[in-house]
Amino acid sequence: MVVPLTVALSLIVAVLLNQKIKGKSIYRVIYFLPMVAAPAAVAMVWKWLFNSEFGLINYLLSLVGIQGPQWVSDPNFALIAIAIVGIWSAIGYNMILLLAGLQEIPKDYYEAASIDGAGPIRQFFTVTLPLVSPTLYFVVVTSIISAMQVFDTIFMMIDKTSVALENTQSLVYLFYQHSFTVNDKGYGSAIIMLLLAIIMIITFIQSKVEKKWVHY
Known part of the structure; x- marks a missing residue:
């Protein structure tokens, strides 16, 4: 869920910021700021925003008559909260990569497509997507691997005694828990080997997909 949305x-933000708009440099900096902040600090800020009693998000929801949920303690919403933080944190980095790929596309292709009668949407699917596909492929691969290795957000946002912890544990978090909390190094090593195997399988599948969908 997180990777496709991210x-x-x-891509949408990169396309918009690649247009001729006022202050686009400022917008680029704003979107990239999450990558500069320490992940632990980001998680703590979001934990405050998600606080069910005095958090900003629930306060804004209350202004429109909506009772906000217990974001980080309710098993039904904790994973959504983690996903929101993950998406927010990754958009800036991915946007910079995709923006660099978009700027490498020659303007002549868009002019030729426009002469042939292609509108903005058709140009996006027939010109932009094929030519930015190498960068898009890299972004997808790194996003999947990063999503499987998430740890600090879960560790900082979800309380160790919370009932929501069971629904939000990643393989890396399980490795930490069994290796350093339970002190079962063998089980922890098995988890890491499983994670390695999953990443290798996903990478192999993506390498096969690359030959069909990526245009160099």
Whole structure:
């Protein structure tokens, strides 16, 4: 869920910021700021925003008559909260990569497509997507691997005694828990080997998909 949304939003933002708009340099800096901040600090800020009693998000929801949920303690919403933080944190980095790929596309292709009668939407699917596909492929691969290795956001946002912890544990978090909390190094090593195997399988599948969908 996180990876498709992150990649799609990053591409949309990159396309918008590649247009001739006022202050686009400022917008680029704003979107990239999450990558500069320490992940632990980001998680703590979001934990405050998600606070069910005095958090900003629930306060804004209350202004429109909506009772906000317990974001980080309710098992039904904790994973959504983690996903929101993950998407927000990754958009800036992915946007910069995709923006660099978009700026490498010659303007002549868009002019030729416009002469042939292609509108903005058709140009996006027939010109932009094929030519930015190498960068998009890299973004997808790195996003999947990063999503599987998430740890600090879960560790900082979800309380160790919370009932929501069971629904938000990643493989890396399980490795930490069994290796350093339970002190079962063998089980922890098995988890890491499983994670390695999953990443290798996903990478192999993506390498096969690359030959069909990526245009160099």
